[in-house]
Amino acid sequence: MLKWIIAHIPSWYLFLQAAAVGLVPYGVSRIGAKLNAMAMFSQPNGKPRPPEEEAGDPLTGNFDDDLAVFEQWIENYADVGIRNFELGVDSGIKAAVIYAEGLSDRTVIDRQVLQALMNADFEASPDVPLAERVLRRLPVLKTMECGNVRQAMGQVLIGWAALIVDGVQGAFMLGVFKGVPRQMDEPESEGLIRGARVGFNENLHDNTAILRRFGENQSLFILKMKVGRRAKRNVAIAYIEDVADPAIVEEVKKRLSRIDLDSVPESGYIEQMIEDSSLSPFPQIQSTERPDRVFGALMEGRVAVLLAGTPFALIVPATLSMFLQSPEDYFERWLPGTMFRLLRFFALMVSLLAPSLYISFISFHPGLIPTKLTMSIIGSRVNVPFTALVEALILEVSIELLREAGLRLPKPIGPAMGIVGGLVIGEAAVQAGIVSPILVIVIAVTAISSFAIPHYNIGLSFRMLRFVSMFCAGVFGLFGVIMFFLALCIHLVNLRSFGVPYAGPLVSYQFEDWKDFLVRAPLAAMKRRPQMLKPKQPIRKG
Amino acid sequence: MNTGSNNQISTQQAIVILINYILAAGILTLPRTSAEQVGTPDVWLAVLIGGGIAIAAGSVMARLSARYPGQTFFQYSSVIAGRWIGGIVSLAMIVYFISISAFEVRTMAEVTCFFLLEGTPNWAIVIAFMWVGIYLVSGGIDPIARLFEIILPITIIIFAIVTLLSMRIFDFERLRPVLGLGFSPVLKGVKTTTLAFLGPEIMLIITAFMKRPPAAIKVVVGGVSIAAAFYLATVILVIGGLSLDGARASTWPTIDLIRSFELKGLLLERFDSLLLTIWIMQIFSTFTITLYAAAKGASDLFKREFKPFAYCFLPIIFLCAMLPKNINETFQLGDTIGDIALYLFGVVPLLFLVLSLLRRRKKG
Structure with a gap:
């Protein structure tokens, strides 16, 4: 018994490794928690921001004083103008409009403010307060009143016009903004074959x-x-x-x-x-x-x-599944909608895992793929001096470079760059024996797959993760890829977006939600709203 | 806002956890171990009986746990049997969970080293595996349940593909005669097959997190039956494909079955990589749930926080996993754990249940 125990006492380096097993993840979790706390200063534990003090010179109602204050303010605003005038034909009541060039609409000020006030008759019904009389004669939809200069200037600087009238306390703020019209064109980054040709603009x-x-x-x-x-x-x-x-x-x-x-x-x-x-x-x-x-x-x-x-x-x-959906899934009939959705999930897996599977099969498990394929890959790699990981990294990094460079290029040069970069360099790299032709195919398919993902920013995530998975494959082969996949899934199930599980309907088996996940069920069958969002009314009306 | 992370699991999730826990090393070794014991092609009968016993034992544990909703065994054991006995039994269970965790890790390392990563040292594989594991466990039962829900469908799909493909070399004659030597050989194998169903003991812990604790028995029945379907398919296909002697002669008969045929013209020629993929995921799920159970047990027993225990148990599990000098010692370790488990989870929960019922009587 004693012998057995002595024979089984582990050597010292095993204890070292054991310590590493425990301490490293503990350290990582601590660092992660710290980083999270730092990055989240605005989040759950953050304090609401303090209210801002709103002080400023009150508008007295004495025209000359108020005008002086405004003039003092606009010394530093070259784009703000003041127009003095008198109310009515010759009532003698002084008034002024303060407006910002370019932000306020000149024609509106001319016609609806100046013209209206100058031509109006202010002698009638003298028992009504002046402020009321001015408002009645202003054919402007949006008006509000403002008590101090600071606030009024703030509004002027976003396009309101301020109207001060002698004897009226405060200023009338008139909504005379000038729109910067832009067509609501279909967005370039999210084009569809079928669907409304309209996109948001800046207004x-x-x-x-x-x-x-x-x-x-x-x-x-x-x-x-x-x-x-x-x-x-x-x-x-x-x-x-x-x-x-x-x-x-x-x-x-x-x-x-x-x-x-x-x-x-x-x-x-x-x-x-x-x-x-x-x-x-x-x-x-x-x-x-x-x-x-x-x-x-x-x-x-x-x-x-x-x-x-x-x-x-x-x-x-x-939720993750949202990023793989396109409005077209619903506009087209459900069968093609389902097929393309499945295709996108497939594209996602390819763009994430294809290079790493290549690396693990070539470097670690050539026996698992068909013998003939192995022969041809090995044959084509005879002249390649690098390991599969380095080979794949060279090509993958150059593809990413091409994509990034392609974004900056002027439009006419873009396609030329694609041809030079993709075709010429790819071909030359194969001939020079830097990479194998099979890998070129793998990387090309990966790149194409990543373009099939309908959202640019989720594509970015998977582009980053692809490199991580390639390193895992380079170190541990298929085992590394499995561990990477598991770690990724763990992260996904831990992640929440506003309290809703990010992995969405994939987990916790809400079968009703699966009608709109991998497949897109016929519209008539989708009677319920997604349960994971806990909607107030789970049944879609009608 | 943390509306979702209420640390509660649904009945479905509990079933999924149970299946993922049961399915582990057994998928690869059960055909050999059971064929060795039984010696006739009636192994599948032994698997069925083993499943039945597991359901019975599991039901006892589920019944016991359902009596104390919201409490794990480690919390209510002292209520039933007093602080000392309850504490000792709890401690024994924690040791059990740690050792089964270590056993699974080691088996995983052996298989991975042998089939996938020749030349990579065991410890490197184990460390990578455990680091990913602790990432999951540190999140608590909620992420565990949800990850298992991702793993299970993948397992089912790939397992179905691989087993259907192996029908090519399936020969029904190898499964006959049924009961050629009577029933006694079957009984000899029952202990082995029952041990393959180790897993329902997790009900002692997860019942506390279930939204509907009374459904715990349903969980046991459902979970063990589905796991039994897996084992049954494995055993039948391996013996039908490799014959009884073939199954007995190979260390990992299921992998050998998959390796024994090749399909031309497909993307993959051999499918052992697919089988190993799901198998590693299954081992991963067993490892994480046992690590969770051990750490949760310790934290409940000593009324301390959960996470430090999880981190502390990692090196212990690592050392235990590296202790066996070779694969035979690993299997011996597995057998020893199994023997202990039979008493720890076959007998003790029954006693506790009786005690608990008696106490209720007394009070009433």
């Missing part, structure tokens, strides 16, 4: 209007908030009130209100500030330029966030 009101045009619906709620501390911008939250889970809506509001940034130039900023995990390689919020996509998501019980000044709307909560 928030245009964007909310498209959503309204999908049909009369009193329960489509659109709420407004402001984000950014120095450059404030409007952001709209859209959801269907009697469908969306109120918990999700509240969470969106809460997270938006915590955003504490100087400025928010694009909805990508919002996306990064309100996502659940900053360390995850996956996008946890869907961004899209297509109104039909947004509207479809709203109808499922999701919430959309639209930011002024960008055509990219955000959809939360996002």
Whole structure:
């Protein structure tokens, strides 16, 4: 017995390894937690941002004083102008319009403000207060009143016009914005064969209007908030009130209100500030330029966030399967819709795993693929001096370079670059014996597959992960690929987007949701909204 | 907002966990171990009986756990049998979970080393495997259940493909005669086959997380039956394909069965890689759930946090896994664990259940 025990005492390096087994993951988890805490300063534990003080010189009602204050303010705003005039024909009441060049619409100020006020008769009904009389004679849709100069200037600088009148306290703010019209063209990055040829543009009101045009619906709620501390911008939250889970809506509001940034130039900023995990390689919020996509998501019980000044709307909560769907799946009949959806899942797996499977089969398990194929691959690799991993990395990195360079190139040169890069270099690399022709095929198929993924940003995730999987395959072969796949799945099942499991219907077996997952069931069969979103009304009406 | 991570699992998820736990090393070795014991082609009968026994034992454990909703065995054992006896039994179970975890890891390393990664040292394989495992376990029961739900369909699909392909060399004659030597050889194999169904003991823990604890018995019946279908298919196909003597002669008969035929004209010529893929995933699930069970047990027993125990058990499992000097010692370790398990999970829960019922009587 004692002998047996002595014979089985492990050597010292085994203890070292054992220590590593325990300590490394512990250390990694600690570092991960720290990083997460750092990246999440705006998130659950973050404090709501403090309210801003709104002080400023009050508008007294004494015209000359007020005008002086305004003039003092606009010394530094070369694009703000003041126009003095008198109300009525010759009532002698002094007034002035303060407006921003380019932001306010000149013709509207000319016709609806100046013309209307100058021609109006202010002598009639003198018992009505002057402010009331001015308002009655202003044919402007949007008006509000403002008590201090600071606030008024803030509004002027986003396109309102301020009207001050002698003897009236405060200023009238007139909504005379000039739109910068852009056609609502179909977005280039998300083109469809069949579907509405319309996309969001940079105007928030245009964007909310498209959503309204999908049909009369009193329960489509659109709420407004402001984000950014120095450059404030409007952001709209859209959801269907009697469908969306109120918990999700509240969470969106809460997270938006915590955003504490100087400025928010694009909805990508919002996306990064309100996502659940900053360390995850996956996008946890869907961004899209297509109104039909947004509207479809709203109808499922999701919430959309639209930011002024960008055509990219955000959809939360996002699930992985969403990124592999295209509105066309629903517009075409269900059989082709299902087929192409399955094809996309296949493309996803290919773009993630093809190079790593090549590496593991060539370097570790040549016996597992057909003998003839092995022979031809080995034959073609005779002159290649590198291991399969290095070989694949060379080609994969050059493909990524090509893609990145192709984005920057002027349009006429793009295709030429493709030909030079893809065809000439690929052919020459094979002939020079740097890579094997089979690998060129594998990498090309991988690249094509990654273009079949309908969303650019999920494609990016899988492009990054492909390199990780290649390294795993280079070290552990097929075993490494399996471990990589398991680790990826573990990450996916741990990930949540606004409380909804990111892996979506794949896990927790909500069979009802599977009708709209790998397959796209006939429309008549999809009677329920996705259960994972916990919609208020699970049954689709009608 | 953490609306979803309530750490509760549905009945389906519990079934999936149970199946994934049961299916492990047995898929590759059961045809040999049972054929050795039985000695006639009636092995499949022994598998059926083994499954039946597992259901019976599992039902006892499920019944016991369902009586204490929201509590794991490690919490209510002291209520039933007092602090000392309850504590000792709990400790024994924790040791059991650690050792079965180590056994699975080692088997995985042996097979991977032999079939997939010749020349790669065992410890490297084991370390990579355990690191991925702890990533899952540190998340608690919720991610475990959801990952298993991804693994199970993959297992079923690939297993179906591989077994259907092996029908090419299946010969029904090799399964006959049925009961040629009577029933006694079958009984000899029952212990071996029962041990292949080790797994229902997890009900002592996961019942506490189930949304509907009374469904625990359903979980046992469903889970063990589906696992039994896997084992039955394996045993029948291996013996029908390799014959009884073939199954007895090979260390990993199921892999040898898959290796013994080649299909021309397909992307893959041999399918053992596919079988090994799902098998590694199954071992992974068994490893993670046992590690979870051990750490959860320790944390409940000592009323401390869960994660430190999970990290602490990793090196222990690693050392235990590296202890056996060769594959035969590994199998011996497996047999020893199995013998202990028979008492620990066959007899003890029954006693506890009786005790618990008696206590209820007394109070009532």
